[in-house]
Amino acid sequence: MSNVTLGVNEFRGRTRLIEYAENDRLRHMYMVGKTGVGKSTVFQNMCLQDIRNGQGVCFIDPHGDSVDWLLERIPEHRLQHVIHFDPSDTAFPFGLNLLEARNEFEKDFLVNECIQIFYKLFDPGKVGMIGPQFEHWLRNAALTVMAGPEGGSILEIPRLFIDPEFEKKKRSYLTDPLVIDFWGKQMASTSGFHKSEMLNYFMSKFGPFMNNALMRNILGHRVNSFEFDKLMDNRNILLVNLSKGKIGEINAHMLGLILVSRLQAAVLKRANQGGAYRTPFYLYVDEFQNFTTDTFASLLSESRKYGLGMHLAHQYLGQLPDPIRDSIFGNVGTFVAFEVGIEDAQLLAKEFAPITDLDLISLPRFNFYIKLMIDGKTSSSxxxxxxxxxxxxxxxxxxxxxxxxxxxxxxxxxxxxxxTIRRQLG
Ligand SMILES: Nc1ncnc2c1ncn2[C@@H]1O[C@H](COP(=O)(O)OP(=O)(O)OP(=O)(O)O)[C@@H](O)[C@H]1O
Ligand SMILES: [Mg+2]
Known part of the structure; x- marks a missing residue:
């Protein structure tokens, strides 16, 4: 059973539970509201019900409070299913490798994600800080690092441009003619000056992660600590504490972005497995705008078919890039709005009509308006x-x-x- 209770509704003196059913959950839930109105608490309560019901879940928590809250409430019978990923636990680092791929399709998807993540972190407005040149080099370098039986991590990318032995070894595994030509023709005719300029550019992006022991010990692993498709199929409980106070904001974003990308890759792998029944899996992402690239927009429209139900929350609409916002309003089945500011209220009032912008700005704490998906149809608010x-x-x-x-x-x-990582980074 994977129905959960979202809250309660009072109507003409009667109190009813607001129930959210499994099939409808695969159409996703979006929640918006000012700070302190109770958004994270809604997710915590829902996720705890999922955990008790034996469901597979992932909770990505940018503060850590929700994950700590859930940890204290894990029932004994689910203890073996929990994976608690706390990057600030430096004594036992997890491995998280964006570039670990098992087939060509995954390889392409992950390399594209790698590029998207760098845009997201270093050039979110796409104003040219990154650009097609860097993208081209990064794509070829990532594909080269991934080549060969051991694979490689993003932290090994700069080594390709510094260590000729490493470059030679990695190139010997290449089979893709375009990547072979990148090294054999394009790089061979690139001037030393231009190469070192590009290397500086790479180092300015990768350096902060390589020089930070906490991040190096996580991102430098070639093998992920757990496989994301098994996580979903085995109904595990992945609780991720991305408290930026403990690990730094950019690091928190980087790790969250990689996790969401890996989950997307696992979902797409399900897609390639044909139409057999798939175990549902529920993803909760609080303040999700920090952890999603533009690819996420397409996941929203497609993932329903593959058994992934997403729950996304954040504070105000201005935080979302246009493609994500459009995809949400085009694809999500269930909308929840707590108190919002006047600008958002005007936009949301269209979605929630006949509820007005004035209704939305004057909601008391812990009260919301909802448009709930029921049996495949979104209800009125x-x-x-x-x-x-x-x-x-x-x-x-x-x-x-x-x-x-x-x-x-x-x-x-x-x-x-x-x-191990010292050896790999050369
Ligand atoms: N229905 C409720 N009844 C009583 N207390 C609640 C309820 N919902 C939330 N709270 C409490 O209100 C406080 C704020 O809630 P919460 O952290 O969920 O807000 P939030 O919308 O996620 O805020 P932020 O955007 O700042 O993260 C918390 O202390 C929480 O325990
Ligand atoms: Mg919150």
Missing amino acids: FSGTSLPPEQVAGTRNMKEKVIALTRLAYGWPRLLTEE
Whole structure:
């Protein structure tokens, strides 16, 4: 069973639970509202119900509070399914490799994601800070790093331009004529000056991740700590703490972007497996605008078919790039609006009519308007109240148990990690 309760509705003196059903959830939920109105709490409550119901979930939490809250409430029978990814746990770093690919399709998808991520982090408005030249070099370099039986990580990309032995070895594995020509023709005729200029450019982007021990020990792994398709098929519970206070904002964004890209790749792999029944999986992304590239827009329209139900929340519409915003209003089945500012209220009032902009700006905390997908159709808007966060009786020390189990199963000891990555980076 994967229905969950979203909140309650009062109508003519009667209180009803607002139930959100499995098939409708695969059409996704979008939630917007000012700070402190109760958005994260709605996700926490829903995710906890999923966990209790035996569902597979991933919760990407930009603050860490929601993940900590969920950890304390993990039921004993789900303990073995939890993967708690806390990048600030430097003693047992996880491996997260964007470029680990198992087939040609995945390779292309991941290299494109790699480029999108660099745009997102370093040139979000696409004003030319990155540009076609860097894109071209990055694409070819990433495909080269991935070549060969061991594969490679994004941190190995600059080494291609510094270490001729490494370059030679990697090139010997290449089979794609375009990439072979990139090295054999284009690079061979590029001046030393131009090469070093490009290398500086690469280093200015990759350097901060290579010089930061925490990030190097995660991104430098060639193998991911867990496989994302198995995670979905086995109904695991991936709880990701991306608290920027602990790891830094750009690092938090980088890791979240990679995670969402890897999940997308896993979903697309499901697509290639044909139409067999797929275990549903539920993704919660709080403040999702930080963790999604433009590719995400197409995932929204397609992922329903592949059993991924997404829940996306953020504070105000100005945070979303146009393609994402259009895709949301074109594809999402369930909309929830808490109190918003006047500008957003004017835009949202069109979606929520007959609710007006004045209704939307004067909502009390923990109250919302919702358009709920019911049996494949989006309902007209009605009001609701969210559920308070459930209290736990006594202390269960569940968080400590999960951390200990997860470290053993998915983390690598720091010294071993450092030694391996030092060798790989040359
Ligand atoms: N229905 C509720 N009843 C009582 N308290 C609630 C309810 N929902 C949330 N709260 C409490 O209100 C506070 C703010 O809620 P929450 O963190 O979910 O807001 P938010 O919309 O996610 O804010 P932000 O955008 O800043 O992240 C929290 O302390 C939470 O425990
Ligand atoms: Mg929040």
